[in-house]
Every structure is written in C-alpha cells, then in structure tokens.
Amino acid sequence: MAGGLTYTALESTELSTAEIYGQTLVELGREHKEIVGLSADLAGSTKIGVFGKEFPDRFFNVGIAEQNMFGIAAGMAKAGLVPFVSTFSIFAALRSADQIHTDICYQNVNAKIIATHSGTSFGQAGSTHHAICDMAVIRSMPNITLICPADGVETAEAVQAAYENFGPYYIRINRGFDRVLYGKDYGKEYKFEVGKAIEVNPGTDITVIACGSCVYQAYQAAKFLENADGLKVRVLDMHTIKPLDKEAVLKAIQDTRRIITVEDHTVIGGLGSAVAEVMAEAGKGCAFTRLGIQDKFAPIGLHEDIMSMLGIDCNGIINAVREAMNKDFEEDDDWDDEV
Amino acid sequence: MALTKTEWLALEKKAHELRRLCLDTTFWAGSGHIGGGMSVMDMMTILYHKYLNIKVDDPNWEDRDRFILSKGHSGIAYAPVLVDKGFNDPEQLKTFNLTNSKMGIHLDSNKVIGVDASTGSLGHGLSIALGTALAARVLGKDYKTYCILGDGECDEGSNWEAAMSINAFKATNVISFVDRNKCMIDGRTEDVIPLEPFCDKWRSFGFHVIEVDGHNLNELSEAIDYALGEPDAPVMIVANTIKGAGIDFMEDDYHWHYGAIDEEKYELAKKSLDKYYEKRKARAEKEGI
Numbered sequence A: 001m002a003g004g005l006t007y008t009a010l011e012s013t014e015l016s017t018a019e020i021y022g023q024t025l026v027e028l029g030r031e032h033k034e035i036v037g038l039s040a041d042l043a044g045s046t047k048i049g050v051f052g053k054e055f056p057d058r059f060f061n062v063g064i065a066e067q068n069m070f071g072i073a074a075g076m077a078k079a080g081l082v083p084f085v086s087t088f089s090i091f092a093a094l095r096s097a098d099q100i101h102t103d104i105c106y107q108n109v110n111a112k113i114i115a116t117h118s119g120t121s122f123g124q125a126g127s128t129h130h131a132i133c134d135m136a137v138i139r140s141m142p143n144i145t146l147i148c149p150a151d152g153v154e155t156a157e158a159v160q161a162a163y164e165n166f167g168p169y170y171i172r173i174n175r176g177f178d179r180v181l182y183g184k185d186y187g188k189e190y191k192f193e194v195g196k197a198i199e200v201n202p203g204t205d206i207t208v209i210a211c212g213s214c215v216y217q218a219y220q221a222a223k224f225l226e227n228a229d230g231l232k233v234r235v236l237d238m239h240t241i242k243p244l245d246k247e248a249v250l251k252a253i254q255d256t257r258r259i260i261t262v263e264d265h266t267v268i269g270g271l272g273s274a275v276a277e278v279m280a281e282a283g284k285g286c287a288f289t290r291l292g293i294q295d296k297f298a299p300i301g302l303h304e305d306i307m308s309m310l311g312i313d314c315n316g317i318i319n320a321v322r323e324a325m326n327k328d329f330e331e332d333d334d335w336d337d338e339v
Numbered sequence B: 001m002a003l004t005k006t007e008w009l010a011l012e013k014k015a016h017e018l019r020r021l022c023l024d025t026t027f028w029a030g031s032g033h034i035g036g037g038m039s040v041m042d043m044m045t046i047l048y049h050k051y052l053n054i055k056v057d058d059p060n061w062e063d064r065d066r067f068i069l070s071k072g073h074s075g076i077a078y079a080p081v082l083v084d085k086g087f088n089d090p091e092q093l094k095t096f097n098l099t100n101s102k103m104g105i106h107l108d109s110n111k112v113i114g115v116d117a118s119t120g121s122l123g124h125g126l127s128i129a130l131g132t133a134l135a136a137r138v139l140g141k142d143y144k145t146y147c148i149l150g151d152g153e154c155d156e157g158s159n160w161e162a163a164m165s166i167n168a169f170k171a172t173n174v175i176s177f178v179d180r181n182k183c184m185i186d187g188r189t190e191d192v193i194p195l196e197p198f199c200d201k202w203r204s205f206g207f208h209v210i211e212v213d214g215h216n217l218n219e220l221s222e223a224i225d226y227a228l229g230e231p232d233a234p235v236m237i238v239a240n241t242i243k244g245a246g247i248d249f250m251e252d253d254y255h256w257h258y259g260a261i262d263e264e265k266y267e268l269a270k271k272s273l274d275k276y277y278e279k280r281k282a283r284a285e286k287e288g289i
Helices: A017-031 A049-054 A066-078 A089-095 A097-106 A134-139 A152-164 A214-229 A246-256 A271-282 A303-310 A314-325 B005-029 B034-051 B072-085 B125-139 B157-168 B198-204 B217-228 B263-287
Strands: A035-039 A059-061 A082-088 A112-116 A145-147 A169-172 A198-201 A206-210 A233-237 A240-242 A258-266 A287-293 B066-069 B145-150 B174-180 B208-213 B235-240
Touching: A017 A035, A017 A049, A017 A112, A017 A152, A035 A049, A035 A066, A035 B125, A049 A059, A066 A082, A066 A089, A066 A097, A066 B125, A066 B157, A082 A089, A089 A097, A089 A112, A089 A134, A089 A169, A097 B125, A112 A152, A134 A145, A134 A169, A134 A240, A134 A258, A134 A271, A145 A152, A152 A169, A198 A214, A206 A214, A206 A246, A206 A271, A206 A314, A214 A233, A214 A258, A214 A314, A233 A246, A240 A271, A246 A258, A246 A271, A258 A271, A258 A314, A271 A287, A287 A303, A287 A314, A303 A314, B005 B034, B005 B072, B005 B217, B005 B263, B034 B066, B034 B072, B034 B145, B034 B174, B034 B217, B066 B072, B066 B125, B072 B145, B125 B145, B125 B157, B125 B174, B174 B198, B174 B217, B198 B208, B198 B235, B208 B217, B217 B235, B217 B263
Parallel strands: A035 A059, A035 A082, A082 A112, A112 A169, A145 A169, A206 A233, A206 A258, A258 A287, B066 B145, B145 B174, B174 B235, B208 B235
Antiparallel strands: A145 A240, A198 A233
16 A cells, blocks of 8 residues: 555545546645646546535636637736646647647746546547547656656656645546556555655566556566566656656666566657667666557557557566567676676 | 726827837847737736736735736737736847846746746637636735737637636636737638628627727726726727737738837837827827726
8 A cells, every 4th residue: 555645535546547646636736725727628537527516616617719728828827826736637738739839838936737547448439539649748848847757646646746836736646547556455555755756566687667557567467477487577657758867777787687568658759768768868778669559540449458569468468478578689798797 | 987087098109108118129029029029018017017916025925906907929928028027037038039148038937037827839828817817816816817819819629618618717816818819820810710790709708898998098998997996708809900919010910910120120110119109199188087
C-alpha cells in the first residue's frame, strides 16, 4: 500500500483512475480554497465533476470549447487561483496546443491539466479519441512537467504533487479502470517523487522502462520471465516523462545494456524517444527496442485488446524481452571508467 | 459622464505624446506594427490615464484592474504606454525588437513590467480576460478586466467561444473593446472575410454593444462609464478607428499593418501627428463642456 498518503480515495481500489483523481481533487479542494476546476462538457467523463458538485462556485463548465477553457485557466492562474483543467487528452494536447503552449507554458502559470482518456484507453471511440501524440506535443513545450501515472494510487500522488509544485503540469490518465500496481498486494514501500523513476522490479539482465498502464504489464512480464526463463528483468515506472530521470536511464544502460521502452503512445516523441535521447547523448552502446504505437493509427476495440494488438501488454513485452536478449550491442571495454 | 474640457484636453495631450512615442519606437526599431498601434492608442490612453486602477510602484498589486491586449501585435503602442506610465525604463524603447531586448513585437508578461498577459497568438486574450474576471469573483475582489481585440482577430473562432462563456457566466466585470480599423494584413476585413454585421454578431452573443468613434476620447469615456455602471449584460465597445490614425500617408491603408520608417518618413509622420493633434485639440475645445 502506498506510504504516507492520507487520501480516503486510496482506501478503495474499486475506483477507476479518473474517479480517484476526482476524489483526490475534492480533498485538495477542501484544504485549499484557491483551487478551481474547469471542464469542457466532460465533467462527468473526466470525473472533475465530483469537484464541481462539492464546490459549485469554484467550478466552471465552459461547454465544448477547449481553447477557451485553457485561456480562462491561464487568466485564473495569473490572478492567483490554481486551476485544475480536465478534458480528454487528445483535445487538451492537440485542440488546445496553442493555448497550452502560449497562455500556460510561455507565461509559466500555475495551471494543472489532468487529461483523461489518454493513449488508446477510449479504444472503442477510434482514432478521433485516441491520444497517441499528446506526450510528444506536450513534452516539447518548455516549463511544463509531464506525468503519466501507472495507476490510481500514482495518479493521486501525481495530482497532489502537481498542486504542491508551482508551474504547469500535464498529467495523462486513462479512461476507466486500470490494473492496480501499487495496491495492497504491491508488497514494497512506495514513494512517489516527480522526476524519479520507481524500480518496480529489480533486475540485471535487461531493463523495461514503462509508463502509464504499461507499467503493470511490464511488471507481470518480469515476474513471468523470472519463472519461465530465469531472467532478471528490471522494471522502471518512468511516471515522469519530463523532466526525465536521466540517472535511472544511464544506470539501466550501465547495469543491463539492454533496454525496452513501453508506452501507450506513438513511439515518436514520447517515452521511447525521451529515453533514446539520453542514451544517444551518453554515447553508450545498448540493445534498444521501443514498444508503442509504430507510426500508425490504432485499431478500434477494447483497451486491453488494443494493447495486445500493439504488443504493449504482458505478452508483447515478454516477446520483446526474449528478442532483445538475442540482440547484439557494441562492447566497450572502458565503459566502467566512463560512467 | 462626459469628460470635462480640461480633462479632455489633458487626455488629448497625453494621446499625442504617446502617438509620438509609438512613432519614435517604430523609427528606433526600424519598423513595426504602427498602423494598428495608431488606431488603438486612444483606447489605451484613456484606460491608462483615466480608468485603470493600478499602482506603478506595485505592478503586481493583487487588487489592480487587469488589462489584456488581445491584439498583441500592438506591443509597439503598449510598450510606450507602459514606459510613459513609469513601469519600465525608457531606454528599453530604443532597443525595441533588437536582439536581447526585453521588448519584442509581442510583449512578454514575464519580462515587461505591467503586462498582465503575453499575447500575440490571436484569439486568446478574451478567454484570458474572462479567467482573470472569474478569478475576481472566486476571490471576492472587485477589480475589472479590460480587453482590447483587433477586428481582424475576430476571425478566430476562439473569440466566440469566449464571448459565449462571458455571457453564460454573466461576467460583466470584463469590459471589452474591438479596435475596428477595418484592415488586416492581407487587405480590408470586408474583403478578406467579411465581419459585418459586426455589432449584431456581438449582440447575438449576449453583449450590450456600444459603437463609438474610437478616436473620440469623450465617446470612449462615456462608453466605459456605461460599462462600469453595473449593466445587466457584458459590454462590448466597438471602436471605429482608422488604421495609422494621425499619420496621413498611412491612414486607412492596410499595407501599413506593419511597415518600415526611414528618416524621411519619420519627419513626415511627426509633422502629420502635430497637425492631427491641433485638429483634435480644436475638437475638444469646441465640443468639450
């Protein structure tokens, strides 16, 4: 179970990730009167409506007008409020990219974007509602912190951290229920810190760096591979995509020389790219695979089915690890001296 | 309430000084958005010298009135206003637009003191203004937010999202203006994408529209007074203006949306502005009470 948390929301693992977000925001809102909520006719779907019910005078539903919503949020933040803004990830990051870029990031205001239905989690809705580029867009904007929590527990932590730290935040969460990673069965101390990866499973043979719902899948794959293949698979929950935990990446390169990234997002510009940038700049040879959406639009279907089709579920990760174990990488005798 | 003759004349003098400073800044920079700078200057003058409740020695005073220049490319007019008011070092105008200057075409709220929002991407300002206005409501403050849009800017759909929500939230503490100079970069507004019937558009979005001569300080003052008088609907002041107002060779010519000023043009422009000021003074003398 998570350590140090007081949220009653976390006592229940029966809630969807978005519901936990809603509850967490309500609890923060009770303590901090400067928190306001905004939504664009998605109060119910994003669960920010829970906040709106409790604090009707501090909640603003602007209708289906995302650009306006992010501009309003910027103005509110400029005047001393802490706006939490929720809509679907695709509308936040793409429809309102200009407002997030200019009104929120350029002005460096204290606005928090909690974007739901990220990745392919609203699978049946098709590519109009799959957010497969949001991390690439948001990650490229200065001043903003980008977090992709693994489950509801981590979402609550991330939302609290977003409140506690000044500046723009973008937290992408899924639609519906996520597998609970950091629940009562986790069995380890859980400590969330922005910009610090969490080692979910120790390992020395290969490292799987994942974010969002892929972390649970990677953890399951690691357990399976330990039993079936005797492999020690390090799994890192890279919840913060920006600023990326470069140390954890460099250590993984040093310790395991084989890295796989897994994300429910295009492999261009998201977690895989961020890790690749660190690796390339370090100049270290490493067997490397990016799992994610391979520069195409995802199919329609249930989220778990799409994850399977994309190869970002447990089986996909197992196959990728086995393949990566046979990959060569350039040896470098002086490595230990350089790191 | 109408301006007194004394007040009107004092504002005319200030508006003239600010037009001159805008011209100087354009000359120092070599070029700039002087056409729209001249059309908006009367609105900015009356706001900064009669209405805005601000403190030069405490620019971030939380109870201050807010001003959002949604047509951010009029920074060439906004910077002189803020410098003249005492917020920023006058020397900064001499490096306007130059490398490493704090002041570029679109003023940065994190670099230029007194700027409430960084604008420039059009169609953003009215939403930001609504944000500061709703914040006043949440925080129990009675400051006002003033916002000036360009007319060409009103092509952007986001303005109409903001308009709908200002009406929906009954945010009468936002006082909006459009600098209706009828020109945009590529031509006249009515030739590019017609805006008319422009006032009716705002009316249909729930605004009380007041159409004024945007170069008549008395008319502007009366419109703002109305907006401050607790109206039952948000107020949009459509200020009919002339692009390049006061500089005869620029007036009403969309090519002067952005232009370069050499020594010769600078001298001609100064003379024209002086003449314009004389005409404006005469009107205030005649019509002022």
